[in-house]
Amino acid sequence: MPIPVNRPKTPPPETPQDGREPLPVSPVQPVALSLEDRFRFRCHKGIPCFNKCCENTDILLTPYDIVRLKNRLDVSSREFLDRYTRDCELDAHGTPGVKLGHKEGLRACVFLGAEGCGVYEDRPAACRYYALGLMSMRRKDSSVDEDSYFVVKEDHCLGHLERQEQTVAEYRRDQGVDRYDEANHDWRRIILKKRSTGPAVGRPSQRSFELFFLASYDLDGFRAFVASEGFRRVFDLSEQEYARLLADEEALLQFAFRYLRQVLYGEKTIPLKSEAVQERSQRYQGKIAKRAAQSEEERSRQQDDLYKSLLDE
Numbered sequence: 001m002p003i004p005v006n007r008p009k010t011p012p013p014e015t016p017q018d019g020r021e022p023l024p025v026s027p028v029q030p031v032a033l034s035l036e037d038r039f040r041f042r043c044h045k046g047i048p049c050f051n052k053c054c055e056n057t058d059i060l061l062t063p064y065d066i067v068r069l070k071n072r073l074d075v076s077s078r079e080f081l082d083r084y085t086r087d088c089e090l091d092a093h094g095t096p097g098v099k100l101g102h103k104e105g106l107r108a109c110v111f112l113g114a115e116g117c118g119v120y121e122d123r124p125a126a127c128r129y130y131a132l133g134l135m136s137m138r139r140k141d142s143s144v145d146e147d148s149y150f151v152v153k154e155d156h157c158l159g160h161l162e163r164q165e166q167t168v169a170e171y172r173r174d175q176g177v178d179r180y181d182e183a184n185h186d187w188r189r190i191i192l193k194k195r196s197t198g199p200a201v202g203r204p205s206q207r208s209f210e211l212f213f214l215a216s217y218d219l220d221g222f223r224a225f226v227a228s229e230g231f232r233r234v235f236d237l238s239e240q241e242y243a244r245l246l247a248d249e250e251a252l253l254q255f256a257f258r259y260l261r262q263v264l265y266g267e268k269t270i271p272l273k274s275e276a277v278q279e280r281s282q283r284y285q286g287k288i289a290k291r292a293a294q295s296e297e298e299r300s301r302q303q304d305d306l307y308k309s310l311l312d313e
């Protein structure tokens, strides 16, 4: 999954003389780097392009980005989403995504101030990665994701002209992205799986989108959901486990991803209470019986219509 970076305007494509469709010019360098590969780049306060990259942004937020930012700003996740983000879709099925907001009437990041980034210590993973991009892929017949990195070179960014060189691993460490990637790891796997299985299983239900949004982005809402009577009736967790989840936000976030794997893919990641399993199976049987009765009703209605039409002739 590519992690989008601050992405200003891509230069307009040149029109070839032979009438073919012009190819878009991408700032992403077409060379996949590993953790040990070196690249030349340095960003610092004294550089003439300082803040240029934050003036025209398109930043997709991850669940852990939101936890860090809402805590920094001391607001609830709902309030953070309402005040500082824009909605988007992560794929062609309409899986909900969240992007960092803009200043009114501009494309500048909502947190850009005269002195630079107003949330620097808690800036999102995409801002930390820039000028690298991350791509996660899973080979056919493999259960492990493989990460590759790409340099993103944009005309306005002078950091590529600096002398400093480092490995991708060193850059990641300096920027503090390891913690972000670790916290978001299971969520990225859910997205990858969604993309690879999506077309085969059809468009997910509105309900599954709502649960995805709640568990991915609105952690305070998800906490209230976990604390609810309805949740406790269905899921078999000890009181100790509930106490831990309700008190520890990072544990709750990882639990939210377990919950998503259960509701989206039917993986048995959280034990269910036996009564809930029974009730669910009865509900399922009831639905099948209802469907069968409906078809029976439909058959007799069609039969009646046929007799009626024969009599009318």
Ligand code: SF4
Binding pocket: 042, 043, 044, 047, 049, 050, 051, 052, 053, 054, 130, 131, 156, 157, 158, 159, 160
């Ligand atoms: S060097 Fe690049 S990343 Fe750093 S401030 Fe300039 S445009 Fe932004």
Ligand code: SF4
Binding pocket: 006, 053, 054, 057, 059, 109, 110, 111, 112, 113, 116, 117, 118, 119, 120, 123, 124, 127
């Ligand atoms: S969060 Fe900070 S670093 Fe990221 S785009 Fe906004 S101002 Fe720039």
